[in-house]
Amino acid sequence: MENNKHIIFLGHTSSDSREKKEEIYITLERADNIIVEGSNIAKTDESIYKELSKSECAVFILGKKYGETLPSDSQTSVVKYQYNHALKYFKETPDFKLVVWLPPIGDDMETENLQKVFINEVLNGILPGMIFTNTSSPIQLVDDIRSILKKQSKLEFPIHETEVFLIFNQIDENEADDIIELLSDIVSIEKLNIIQDTDIDYSEFCFQQIDKSKIAVVYFKESAEWALPFAQQVWKKVGGASSHTPILFIGDQDPSSNLNINFNAPRVISMIVSGEIIPLEIKVNLDKVIESNI
Secondary structure, X not given: OEOOEEEEEEOOOOHHHHHHHHHHHHHHHHOOOEEEEEOOOOOOHXXXXXXXXXXXXXXXXXXXXXXXXXXXXXXXXXHHXXXXXXXXXXXXXXXXXXXXXXXXXXXOOOOOHHHXXXXXXXXXXXXXXXXXXXXXXXXXXXXXXXXXXXXXXXXOOOOOOEEEEEEEEHHHHHHHHHHHHHHOOOOOEEEEEEOOOOOOOHHHHHHHHHOOEEEEEEEEOOOHHHHHHHHHHHHXXXXXXXXXXXXEEEEEOOOHHHHHOOOOOOOEEEEEEOHHHHHHHXXXXXXXXXXXXX
């Protein structure tokens, strides 16, 4: 951030959507604490990366025309070229935001074939954390952008390097403390007790701590209704299949209703076992992670 201002990369547009771009530019510039950067020409990979790296958010407007293409590649538009770089940067940078606006433009205008293909690629490639909208209002779009930028100002939690990061609901606090007592002499362990109706951003806490942990463990006994959606939310936030830290989603087989709970996803180990062997399962899976990283 420069001088406490949010910097937005406003991507190149085709000729039919330049008026929309101008509206967005003016509205953003009038907003408090926002600087708009943009690139109207195709640049090198290095220079585009540099522009993106100093920004917190990239905004692309997709019209019905494919627009000007690269001098070196007549099948790739400047918009697509920039967008692909922004998408790559978005995947690599957890705090970066990517916004795609498909506004209504000229009802009597046919969308060009290459642009149809590009738009379909964008729609089919929408990832968690990306913003896609077809609102007709540039003011509404700017409000949405300002909202996500406001959320960027997140709290830094006290985070420690650890082997096991154990997450549990307050309902299961006593059982979780027993697990911690059995494990704490043989592994380093950090815990997070989820207390309902508090203002703590637990999802962000997990994101920061999981990055410093060898394995994250979501444990439940009586809190299955909380555990599954919470684990799914955390999994998405830390990068899903691309996360470098696996998640062990582990529940006690008592009550028997837990036997139907399963979280099937890449980088997730899901199991329901007897409560007595849960500490052992955590240690076994930690050892597997450590061995695989040697």
